[in-house]
Amino acid sequence: MTSPASPSTPAPVRRPLMPLDEARATLLSHALPDAAAESIPTFEADGRVLAENLVSALQVPPQDNSSMDGYAVRVADVKEARVVLPVSQRIAAGHAAGPLRPGTCARIFTGATMPEGADAVVMQEDTRDVGGDMHAVHVDAVPVLGQWVRRSGEDVTRGATVLARGQRLSPAGLGLAASLGLAKLSVFARPKVALFSTGDELVMPGDVAPADMKPGAIYNSNRFFLRAMLQRLGCEVSDLGIVPDSREKTLAALKSAADHHDLILTSGGVSVGEEDHVKPAVQQLGSLDLWQIAMKPGKPFAYGTVRRDAGAGDAASSACHFIGLPGNPVSSFVTFVLLVRPFLLKLQGAEAAMPQPVMLPAHFVVPRADKRREFLRVRRNANGGLDLFPNQSSGVLTSAVWGDGLVDNPAGRTIAHGDLLPFISFSELLA
Numbered sequence: 001m002t003s004p005a006s007p008s009t010p011a012p013v014r015r016p017l018m019p020l021d022e023a024r025a026t027l028l029s030h031a032l033p034d035a036a037a038e039s040i041p042t043f044e045a046d047g048r049v050l051a052e053n054l055v056s057a058l059q060v061p062p063q064d065n066s067s068m069d070g071y072a073v074r075v076a077d078v079k080e081a082r083v084v085l086p087v088s089q090r091i092a093a094g095h096a097a098g099p100l101r102p103g104t105c106a107r108i109f110t111g112a113t114m115p116e117g118a119d120a121v122v123m124q125e126d127t128r129d130v131g132g133d134m135h136a137v138h139v140d141a142v143p144v145l146g147q148w149v150r151r152s153g154e155d156v157t158r159g160a161t162v163l164a165r166g167q168r169l170s171p172a173g174l175g176l177a178a179s180l181g182l183a184k185l186s187v188f189a190r191p192k193v194a195l196f197s198t199g200d201e202l203v204m205p206g207d208v209a210p211a212d213m214k215p216g217a218i219y220n221s222n223r224f225f226l227r228a229m230l231q232r233l234g235c236e237v238s239d240l241g242i243v244p245d246s247r248e249k250t251l252a253a254l255k256s257a258a259d260h261h262d263l264i265l266t267s268g269g270v271s272v273g274e275e276d277h278v279k280p281a282v283q284q285l286g287s288l289d290l291w292q293i294a295m296k297p298g299k300p301f302a303y304g305t306v307r308r309d310a311g312a313g314d315a316a317s318s319a320c321h322f323i324g325l326p327g328n329p330v331s332s333f334v335t336f337v338l339l340v341r342p343f344l345l346k347l348q349g350a351e352a353a354m355p356q357p358v359m360l361p362a363h364f365v366v367p368r369a370d371k372r373r374e375f376l377r378v379r380r381n382a383n384g385g386l387d388l389f390p391n392q393s394s395g396v397l398t399s400a401v402w403g404d405g406l407v408d409n410p411a412g413r414t415i416a417h418g419d420l421l422p423f424i425s426f427s428e429l430l431a
Helices: 020-029 171-179 222-232 247-260 278-285 313-317 329-347 398-402
Strands: 037-041 070-073 083-091 105-108 120-123 127-129 136-139 161-163 184-188 192-198 236-243 263-267 286-292 300-306 320-325 358-361 373-380 386-388 405-409 420-425
Touching: 020 300, 020 329, 070 083, 070 136, 161 171, 192 222, 192 247, 222 236, 222 263, 222 329, 236 247, 247 263, 247 278, 247 300, 247 320, 263 329, 278 286, 278 300, 278 320, 286 320, 300 329, 320 329, 329 373, 329 398, 373 398
Parallel strands: 083 105, 192 236, 192 263, 263 320
Antiparallel strands: 037 184, 070 105, 070 120, 083 136, 127 136, 286 300, 300 320, 358 420, 373 386, 373 405, 405 420
C-alpha cells in the first residue's frame, strides 16, 4: 500500500503537448544560416545551396536553331505540297550558315543555326529526295511560320535571374548553370554535423554475431539511416560512434564535437524522466529544452546548445546546436524528416518549407482516432490509392522500408475507405 503524497510536495505539472508546427517554427528560429560561401566546380555542386543569384549573360539558345533533322525553308516558297526545292547548303550543329537563297532549301540538322531568310523547318519525314543525289527534294507538307524552330532566348533571356540565392541545386539546375557558361558556382558552406549514439545496449553490426548477442543488446540501426540522410542533405558528417554510458566520456564527446561542428545529433535518451548522461551533460555545457510534441511517432525531442571552447578560433563566436531524437527507429526517422531536415536546409541558406502533400484516396480504414497528429507509413498501389502498413509501431523500421511516404493524419480523425488523405512522398522528404 502506498503512502499518500506529503502536502508539502507539489504534484508534478504535466505540460500540454507542443503542436508540431509550433515545434518546427521554434526550431527554425534558431537556425541562422552561415554566411560563409565557397566557389566550387559546377560538376561538384549537386545538392549544394547557391550563395548568389545566377544572372544570364547570354541568350539560350544564342541563335534561332532547328529542333528537327530536315530542311530549312521560306514559307513563302512552299505554298502547296509536292513543291520541289533545290538544296543550296548543308548545315550541321556548330557550323555557320549562309543566307538562304529564295526558292531553295537548306539541309539542316537538330541544333544547327537557322540560315538567314529561313522561317520554318520541314522535317525530313515530310520530304522525298529527287534523283537520289540529295541535290533537290520534294516538300510533301506545307509548313507554317516558325515550325520546328527554337527561337533565340526561348529558354533563357539575357539578364534574367535563372537560379536564385538560397536555391538547392539539382542535376537539372547544374545543366542550366552550365548552359550559361558557368564552370564554378558560389555556394554556402556545408553544415558540419557530429553524429553519435549513447547506450551500453547498442552493438555495431559486424562486432558481434547475432547468435552471440547478449540479452538486452540491440544492433545500432539509427546511426546508419541518420548518417545517410545527413549526407543526402549535403552535410559533412563526423561519425563519433557509440559513447559509453559514462558522464565523463559523454562530456568529453560533447566538448570535442562542439568545437568543430555546427550541430551535434544524437538519438535516444531524450524522454522526460529518462536516466541517461546526455541531458545533464548538455545542460552542464550549455542549455537544453526537452519538448513533448503532439505527434505520433516521435513525441520526445530535445533542442539545445553546447558552448564552444574559447580556444576554438572563429568557431568560438557561437554555440554549437544540439538535437536529440527519440531512440525508437521509426520515431527517430520521422522526427528527422519533419524537424531536422528543414532545420539543416535553413542552416545552409536554403528554403526550409515542407514538401506540399498530394491528396490520394485511402484504401484502408483506421476506425479509432488518436489524440496526437499521426504520420502513417503507407504505399501507393496500382489503383491510385494508398495501402497502410499493418504494424504502425514506432519500433518497426520495416514500415519505412515497405512504405513510400507518410499520411499526415490530424489528431482525432478516423479514416474510412475512400477518404482523401494528404500524402507526402519519401522521395521528397529524403532528397
